[in-house]
Amino acid sequence: MAELALGRQHAMAESAGMRQFAWLWGGLFLVLFPLLGLLGVFMRMYQAGWLQELVPDPQWFYAAMTLHGLGLVGLIYAASFVALLWAVSPHVQLQTRWLWISTGLTAVGVVLLVVNFFNGFAPGWYFLYPLPFMPSGAWSGTATDIFLAAVAVLGVAWVIWELELLRAIAARYRLGVALGWQYLRKGEPRPEIPPVVLVATVCAIAGIVALLAAVVMLVLMLVHRFSGSMVDPLVVKNLIFFFGHTLVNLAMYHGIGFLYSTLPKYSGQPWKTGIPLVVAWNLVLLLVLTAYFHHLYMDFAQPRWVNFVGQFASYGISIPAAVVTLLGTLSQVYRRPVRWTLASSLMFWGTMGWAIGGVAAVLDSTVAFNFRFHNTLWVPAHFHTYLLAGIVFITLGFVAHLAQELSGKSESAGMRRTILALLLIGGYGFVLMFYLSGANGVPRRYAIYPPDAELGVQLARIATFFVALVVLGVLLYLVTVGKQWGAALAGAQGSSASD
Amino acid sequence: MGRGIGWGAGLLCIGLTIASAQERRHAAGVDPLMPQEGRVLYRLLPDARLQSADGAVQTLAALWRETPLLLVFAFSRCAGVCSPLLLQLKDAAERVGGIGTEYRILVVSFDSADTPEQLAAFARRSGVWQQQGWLFATAEPDALAPLLQTVGFWYSPVTGTDQYDHPAMVLGVRKGRIVRVHVGALIRTMELRAILRELRGDPVLAYPLPTAEMPFRCYGYNPETGAFTLEWGIVLLLAPTLVGAVAVWLTFAQQRRRAERCT
Numbered sequence: 001m002a003e004l005a006l007g008r009q010h011a012m013a014e015s016a017g018m019r020q021f022a023w024l025w026g027g028l029f030l031v032l033f034p035l036l037g038l039l040g041v042f043m044r045m046y047q048a049g050w051l052q053e054l055v056p057d058p059q060w061f062y063a064a065m066t067l068h069g070l071g072l073v074g075l076i077y078a079a080s081f082v083a084l085l086w087a088v089s090p091h092v093q094l095q096t097r098w099l100w101i102s103t104g105l106t107a108v109g110v111v112l113l114v115v116n117f118f119n120g121f122a123p124g125w126y127f128l129y130p131l132p133f134m135p136s137g138a139w140s141g142t143a144t145d146i147f148l149a150a151v152a153v154l155g156v157a158w159v160i161w162e163l164e165l166l167r168a169i170a171a172r173y174r175l176g177v178a179l180g181w182q183y184l185r186k187g188e189p190r191p192e193i194p195p196v197v198l199v200a201t202v203c204a205i206a207g208i209v210a211l212l213a214a215v216v217m218l219v220l221m222l223v224h225r226f227s228g229s230m231v232d233p234l235v236v237k238n239l240i241f242f243f244g245h246t247l248v249n250l251a252m253y254h255g256i257g258f259l260y261s262t263l264p265k266y267s268g269q270p271w272k273t274g275i276p277l278v279v280a281w282n283l284v285l286l287l288v289l290t291a292y293f294h295h296l297y298m299d300f301a302q303p304r305w306v307n308f309v310g311q312f313a314s315y316g317i318s319i320p321a322a323v324v325t326l327l328g329t330l331s332q333v334y335r336r337p338v339r340w341t342l343a344s345s346l347m348f349w350g351t352m353g354w355a356i357g358g359v360a361a362v363l364d365s366t367v368a369f370n371f372r373f374h375n376t377l378w379v380p381a382h383f384h385t386y387l388l389a390g391i392v393f394i395t396l397g398f399v400a401h402l403a404q405e406l407s408g409k410s411e412s413a414g415m416r417r418t419i420l421a422l423l424l425i426g427g428y429g430f431v432l433m434f435y436l437s438g439a440n441g442v443p444r445r446y447a448i449y450p451p452d453a454e455l456g457v458q459l460a461r462i463a464t465f466f467v468a469l470v471v472l473g474v475l476l477y478l479v480t481v482g483k484q485w486g487a488a489l490a491g492a493q494g495s496s497a498s499d
Numbered sequence: 500m501g502r503g504i505g506w507g508a509g510l511l512c513i514g515l516t517i518a519s520a521q522e523r524r525h526a527a528g529v530d531p532l533m534p535q536e537g538r539v540l541y542r543l544l545p546d547a548r549l550q551s552a553d554g555a556v557q558t559l560a561a562l563w564r565e566t567p568l569l570l571v572f573a574f575s576r577c578a579g580v581c582s583p584l585l586l587q588l589k590d591a592a593e594r595v596g597g598i599g600t601e602y603r604i605l606v607v608s609f610d611s612a613d614t615p616e617q618l619a620a621f622a623r624r625s626g627v628w629q630q631q632g633w634l635f636a637t638a639e640p641d642a643l644a645p646l647l648q649t650v651g652f653w654y655s656p657v658t659g660t661d662q663y664d665h666p667a668m669v670l671g672v673r674k675g676r677i678v679r680v681h682v683g684a685l686i687r688t689m690e691l692r693a694i695l696r697e698l699r700g701d702p703v704l705a706y707p708l709p710t711a712e713m714p715f716r717c718y719g720y721n722p723e724t725g726a727f728t729l730e731w732g733i734v735l736l737l738a739p740t741l742v743g744a745v746a747v748w749l750t751f752a753q754q755r756r757r758a759e760r761c762t
Contacts, residue, residue: 142515175747209739235735
């Protein structure tokens with residue numbers, strides 16, 4: 001009896017810890033997302049030709065590109081992971097001390113990356129080897145060392161929380177059960193599992209493998225750093241995308257896990273696990289680790305069969321999971337009395353953004369298209385669609401959901417519609433300029449467009465207008481959700497004082 | 500304690516930033532007086548009437564329409580960086596080849612006092628007089644100023660002498676636009692080759708290609724047969740999945756044992 005009471009006390013303490021943890025990460029997202037996003041605004045304005053006199057050294061464009069990419073990919077991965085943890089925490093018992101340790105280490109890694117921005121570190125978010133070691137005077141050897149330290153710290157931080165998630169799942173479910181294999185047998189599935197547990201299991205397993213790829217990549221880079229001799233750039237490129245592409249995919253899947261668990265709270269319809277969901281997510285686990293080959297179509301030294309694996313794995317991870325999620329989402333809202341709030345609206349539109357960006361991604365993962373689009377702005381177009389209009393919307397939805405849940409306050413319908421209109425028109429207008437640029441062959445990763453790509457300058461100018469709408473939308477979002485966030489903090493302080 | 504760690508981390512970050520910035524400045528040789536490529540890249544050159552050292556008159560646009568150009572600014576009495584730069588360029592151009600057919604080197608005097616005769620003497624001293632692909636010219640004063648401003652070139656008289664202080668720079672010009680700016684008197688063969696690739700519109704390699712001796716290769720390729728072979732580096736690509744699978748299995752097995760002990 002006493003053990004039961006202690007267990008209950010422990011569970012309550014962990015639940016309170018989880019609330020604090022989610023609250024902190026929500027706040028971090030509210031601060032860091034606008035700051036890192038502004039670097040993107042700077043980049044588009046630079047490409048529009050408006051800042052070249054003010055900032056004559058294009059090195060700052062590339063440094064901004066590096067921090068914008070690395071910072072936002074890392075932030076979105078981490079914040080969406082917290083959303084997944086929040087969603088899965090009613091079903092498994094997480095030990096928040098490990099999550100806090102990860103958070104502390106993540107903070108150290110982020111600070112190191114920010115320091116490196118001021119050091120001019122600019123090899124791009126994909127930091128393709130051997131570029132970090134061959135800066136031609138653009139950044140120092142110390143900057144490369146700081147970057148390697150940042151990757152090591154972030155790698156350790158994220159392995160810790162992926163392992164903690166896996167441990168928590170393993171403490172309650174067998175591996176086959178967590179992956180939903182009981183649904184594939186005849187008869188009633190026993191035990192039933194919530195969809196978020198299935199997604200969390202897939203994400204944790206794939207996340208651990210991806211982070212191990214980062215470890216191998218880091219070791220190879222350290223071999224270069226300390227021996228001074230080059231290792232095979234093709235191996236390192238494979239490992240970078242093994243880790244990087246998988247991590248970006250996982251960020252989206254974290255958001256989907258949160259969606260499965262939270263959208264039903266607004267629609268009133270339970271989202272249950274079934275055979276299509278189990279097949280789709282097991283397929284994701286099987287194929288997500290090989291889809292990254294589509295980043296290497298242009299590397300002629302890769303054997304041709306690897307390219308075929310990349311193409312079909314890309315189809316295999318995106319189409320089934322997207323179809324079951326889209327159909328599920330639409331069936332949740334179609335002719336249902338959905339409680340539309342900022343949170344539920346952002347979750348819904350984020351899922352649609354994932355689907356739209358996913359179509360562009362599937363096109364780009366097709367060898368015949370990739371041959372034309374690979375080094376054009378089509379690539380930033382598709383990943384900005386499923387990141388900005390996809391997982392960022394879902395994460396903003398998570399933070400809004402959290403703020404409402406913790407503060408008990410909600411926003412006005414007018415404000416909700418205004419924010420959504422600004423984010424949707426601005427967001428899709430912004431990515432449309434990328435798509436048009438890509439379709440017209442405007443190259444990516446150019447601070448200053450060459451004369452052959454003059455169209456890129458015109459489209460960057462139009463894109464900046466749409467970006468301004470996004471900025472306005474985010475500002476209104478910050479004011480609205482920030483108030484709820486503050487009320488939640490005041491409430492928490494008040495209750496701790498009365499305790 | 501926590502505050503102390505925070506302060507320590509903050510100071511460490513500031514120290515790292517300063518140390519790294521100084522190292523970078525030292526490595527890059529950053530000098531505010533040096534022309535910056537980013538400031539002028541892809542600018543269209545304004546046209547200018549030029550008088551060659553052999554007396555012929557033509558326009559700058561007519562020259563770049565015929566072939567890509569390497570544009571150099573100098574003056575005939577230069578006792579400083581001009582001659583070393585031209586000698587380096589001559590030496591590198593001879594090694595690389597293609598001068599006169601693929602591109603030409605146009606040396607424009609920025610000194611309005613220079614005459615075609617003085618420039619011809621300057622070209623002779625530099626060992627390139629009437630060499631194929633080399634042109635020395637003066638520009639009309641009205642056209643010279645906008646040209647220098649467009650390319651980011653500056654000069655100032657050195658008091659008490661007939662000399663000018665100015666940077667050494669070579670501009671790659673394709674279809675009238677600046678596609679590359681090389682700054683400094685030293686121009687190595689490798690650097691000239693990269694500029695010429697840029698002039699042709701070819702990709703410029705940023706790092707050496709892998710060799711057969713390189714460690715951790717994942718694939719071998721025989722260019723004669725076109726055959727691929729798997730090498731030891733492939734193990735590195737499989738290792739994360741294999742180690743990850745073991746880690747997942749161990750985690751579930753350990754938790755299961757723990758659950759069984761509890762029951």
